[in-house]
Amino acid sequence: MIDTLIELATEAGVVIRKIYESGNFNTSLKSDNSPVTSADEEANELILGVLRQKYPEIPAVSEESENRVLDQGKFFMIDPLDGTKGFLNKTNNFTVNIALIENCKPTIGVIYSPISGELFYTSTSLESFKYNFLTKNRKVKLSGQLRHRNKIMLITSENNFTERESKVFKDKLKHDVLKIGSSIKFCKLAEGTADVYPRFGRTMEWDTAAGHAILKYAGGTLVDLKTKKELTYGKKNYENSSFLALRESKDIEKINWEKLSDYS
Template sequence: MTDMSDVFLDAAIEAGKAIMSIYENGIDVSYKHDASPVTIADEKAEEIILGHLVSAFPDIPVVAEESVAAGRVPDIEGKAFFLVDPLDGTKEFINKREDFTVNIALIENGVPVSGIVYAPAKGVAYRTTGDGAEKLSLKDGRVAGAVAVSCRAAGQNLIAVASRSHNSPETEAFMKKIGVADFTSVGSSLKFCIVAEGLADVYPRFGRTMEWDTAAGDAVLRAAGGRTVGLNDKPLPYGKTRQAEDSDFANPFFVVWGS
């Protein structure tokens, strides 16, 4: 039987190599209809990831960011499916910062049950395991080490992590309301991983995101003992289509909590 976590890792590493080649040799930027930036790295990485997933799991549909933007949306009704963001944190990538990631997740019954977040410029990855979550260190495309990670119990002085590119007054107000003592700004889905690793207690997101932005990090976070909830305090669901108030796969505002 094919090990899904190994397929995720191999796909993420190969996509990361393609991304880093472009990162190091020049980035041409274009813009989608919603004015969000996209590069050849997004497209190449998605092509690589789809090749791995379709080859290993031909019966599981894949919802991937650039494919959806091009109008290619599979039928996921009542099915398990993959969510892929080939390059999360495109703005970080364009601006030559290191906190951009490759995100791959499996969704079952609206829940992210397996996933990997790989930050190729940092040489680290976070992924779900059979009984929790782990952080991998990578060198030259190979795993050099692994350590289990878990959310920490919150103390009196909460530490928050927030978006570098998409912070908002609502986020600032929420952090003040819950008594955040300090916070750091980070790009991409690494914010989920920082909470999963026990380096922060909360990540509030009062801004628009899509399911492929959050699924892999959310899978790691939940496996590490945390939770991601909407403003109704219910777990953030996945596979949201035919939404009256927003487009398919769009997320509501949410808050990530550690233990």
């Protein structure tokens, strides 16, 4: 299955990149006032069409579809174009996200960045890897090991950073900040470029599922701030609470949980 999902993510990425570079696409607003483009819709149609053909017994939940509440524990979770605002603002920071959920947990994850060509994915051996689909370089196993830096690196969305994020650490630990859009933030944790990603407020399960799987198999974790446990999937309306993603599970000791309780 993982080979099929990788192929689907990269094929959808080719479609998205072609539309992106042409500048010829339509944009509208959804009921929640978030933007959707014809690139989102074409990628969604491609992914769902193949999944229905190859895995008809497994339902799929997608950001760009009318989703029903599922009564089974195995389903695909898809964001065909994560980072639509980045797509519209020409930041190059947008991805294709595909995950498999089993018993409320993400067991397979694929994230593809159409512009950089970076592909992040899980394997059947419960490991995570990085590979550049465009340059065809050697694949690299992700382990979350630090990458040539001394300070803790906090990663957050381009437009979401407030003082709250900087208060997640105990003892006012000195840290740097990296801002980037889309689910690539989870991948930056998994490859060791960043250490912690706090997210306050509403996100959806398709925003996190693929990145959650990749991060988990690289040795990290994603904690629901309400339950203080690993984030789960198949929740009502597929909505996430505030969460904290960590490069290493043991870094949870550096977190100021008392302060976080004010934001959860």
